[in-house]
Amino acid sequence: MSVLKIKDVSKIFPNGTTAVDSFSLDVADGELVCLLGPSGSGKSTLLRMVGGFETPTSGLMTIDGEDITNVPPEKRPTGMVFQSHALWTHMNVFKNLAFGLKLRKVAAPEIKRRVEGVLELVGLGGYGTRAVTQLSGGQQQRVALARSLVLEPKILLLDEPFASLDQHLRERLREEVRDIQQRLKITTLFVTHGQDEALSMADRIVVMRDGKTEQIDRPDVVYREPQTPFVAGFIGTMNLIEGVVSNGVFSKAGYSTPLPVSDGPAILAVRPEALDLTASTTGQGKVHRVTDYGTHGLVDLELKDGTRVKAMVSHPDLFQPGQGVSLAPRAIAAYRDGKVIHRTSAVAPAPHPALVDA
Numbered sequence: 376m377s378v379l380k381i382k383d384v385s386k387i388f389p390n391g392t393t394a395v396d397s398f399s400l401d402v403a404d405g406e407l408v409c410l411l412g413p414s415g416s417g418k419s420t421l422l423r424m425v426g427g428f429e430t431p432t433s434g435l436m437t438i439d440g441e442d443i444t445n446v447p448p449e450k451r452p453t454g455m456v457f458q459s460h461a462l463w464t465h466m467n468v469f470k471n472l473a474f475g476l477k478l479r480k481v482a483a484p485e486i487k488r489r490v491e492g493v494l495e496l497v498g499l500g501g502y503g504t505r506a507v508t509q510l511s512g513g514q515q516q517r518v519a520l521a522r523s524l525v526l527e528p529k530i531l532l533l534d535e536p537f538a539s540l541d542q543h544l545r546e547r548l549r550e551e552v553r554d555i556q557q558r559l560k561i562t563t564l565f566v567t568h569g570q571d572e573a574l575s576m577a578d579r580i581v582v583m584r585d586g587k588t589e590q591i592d593r594p595d596v597v598y599r600e601p602q603t604p605f606v607a608g609f610i611g612t613m614n615l616i617e618g619v620v621s622n623g624v625f626s627k628a629g630y631s632t633p634l635p636v637s638d639g640p641a642i643l644a645v646r647p648e649a650l651d652l653t654a655s656t657t658g659q660g661k662v663h664r665v666t667d668y669g670t671h672g673l674v675d676l677e678l679k680d681g682t683r684v685k686a687m688v689s690h691p692d693l694f695q696p697g698q699g700v701s702l703a704p705r706a707i708a709a710y711r712d713g714k715v716i717h718r719t720s721a722v723a724p725a726p727h728p729a730l731v732d733a
């Protein structure tokens with residue numbers, strides 16, 4: 376049972392930069408929460424404050440009700456894995472893992488049992504005597520993870536632990552980490568700026584912007600019901616079309632669609648997979664480029680003023696550059712003043728035929 380509470384935490388660096396701005400979050404027992412946001416949004420600073428490597432300017436942090444705000448890192452029940460893994464290269468794998476346990480005066484037989492158990496857990500059983508310099512990048516990241524896990528932290532903190540690895544290895548390791556995390560039921564805060572990583576691993580996602588929370592929700596909700604145009608544009612591919620609403624109709628450069636909101640400016644949001652195209656000579660748009668991905672195609676088109684829009688199609692061979700097309704969105708959202716003002720339905724658009732065929 377380990378619950379992390381972050382309450383109104385801010386970090387203002389001496390140079391005046393507000394890296395984290397009155398941030399609050401509760402992470403439930405055994406939950407994995409991803410902090411997702413663009414570079415500079417304060418993710419690492421927040422994680423480092425939870426780990427004790429940075430002191431908050433104000434605010435409170437507790438683990439299982441105990442105030443840890445000013446507790447030094449080595450006295451906190453947290454384990455942190457950094458982006459650059461920083462293993463001790465002069466020690467073999469076993470010694471890297473045993474070091475923290477020795478500091479905690481754990482008896483030698485117990486150290487051996489725990490280190491061997493954790494190495495098994497991360498898929499490195501039998502690697503104890505290996506020099507860390509003789510490991511691949513992926514294996515080194517697993518040792519870094521094992522080094523945190525062997526201390527049996529109440530809260531696991533991961534700061535982009537796979538950023539330096541290639542796509543394939545990253546996908547495999549994130550599945551492994553998710554498996555281990557669920558098996559141990561360890562409360563975890565995971566920083567990434569990869570949306571795939573967040574969508575596939577997290578119980579909940581915190582989308583951060585300028586040190587603040589833009590949205591906290593389950594991955595499917597963040598994807599389907601982004602609360603702000605920032606989240607809509609940040610997660611997945613989204614067409615964001617800035618136009619004007621008049622008498623219940625949204626218009627932009629010759630394209631119009633019913634939108635039951637009051638008159639004024641609006642941003643229309645449509646996912647490529649929720650936008651149907653039909654060939655039309657009097658089209659609202661013109662095909663710019665067609666890309667065939669095998670399972671589906673992506674059509675880049677232009678509205679009359681040059682605004683780019685993407686649509687996913689099941690038969691890319693039906694479209695050619697220069698051709699006129701009409702747009703028929705199956706699901707839309709609309710934003711004004713940074714807030715959602717309309718959504719066709721809370722349910723996801725029907726799966727695109729291309730995805731069903733595949």
Ligand SMILES: Nc1ncnc2c1ncn2[C@@H]1O[C@H](COP(=O)(O)OP(=O)(O)OP(=O)(O)O)[C@@H](O)[C@H]1O
Pocket residue numbers: 388389390392393394412413414415416417418419420421568
């Ligand atoms: N020691 C520091 N002194 C001054 N400003 C800092 C310091 N560390 C970070 N910052 C600033 O705080 C802001 C947040 O930085 P942080 O490293 O938390 O971002 P991040 O979301 O982790 O970004 P990235 O995805 O690039 O790792 C940035 O504007 C950064 O320049």
Ligand SMILES: [Mg+2]
Pocket residue numbers: 418419420
């Ligand atoms: Mg960072």
